[in-house]
Amino acid sequence: ACPHFAFNTSESTSSAIHHTAEWQNALPYHEIPGPKPIPILGNTWRMMPIIGQYTIGDVAKISSQLHEQYGQIVRFSGLIGRPDLLFIYDVDEIEKCYRNEGPTPFRPSMPSLVKYKGVVRKDFFGELGGVVGVHGEPW
DSSP: OOGGGGGGSOHHHHHHHHTSHHHHHSOOGGGSOOOOOBTTTBTGGGGSTTTOSSOTTOHHHHHHHHHHHHOSEEEEOOOTTSOOEEEEOOHHHHHHHHHHSOSSOOOOOOHHHHHIIIIITHHHHTTOOHHHHOOSTTO
16 A cells, blocks of 8 residues: 555544554555755766766656566655655555545645656646546645
8 A cells, every 4th residue: 555645544444444454564655766865966966977877858757667677666865956856656655645645635746747748848737637646625
């Protein structure tokens, strides 16, 4: 399940979630696999030209590499000035997250995605940010 979103559900639902075998067997957040950050630079160096292993302009390729290397749920932490990114590749787990985050979920997206949809391709997306690009009341 997606226990990280349990705080958005009602108390009775949240309490019920905490008593399931799935919840009891879930990894603690800090143990979710992903690239390990280094001191000072965190994982930001992985996106830097020349020394980095990922090309920031190819998000689909980065996502594919993370999935292949780390599995169905990946934590990308240590990005300077940004919160952790949590990638979920299992469709059943994605459904659980969407169903348990409440009527106005908080899912801040990447600034580049917001700019792309809201400025660069506004002609295509219009005022709609899509399932991934919207959170809170507009959702």
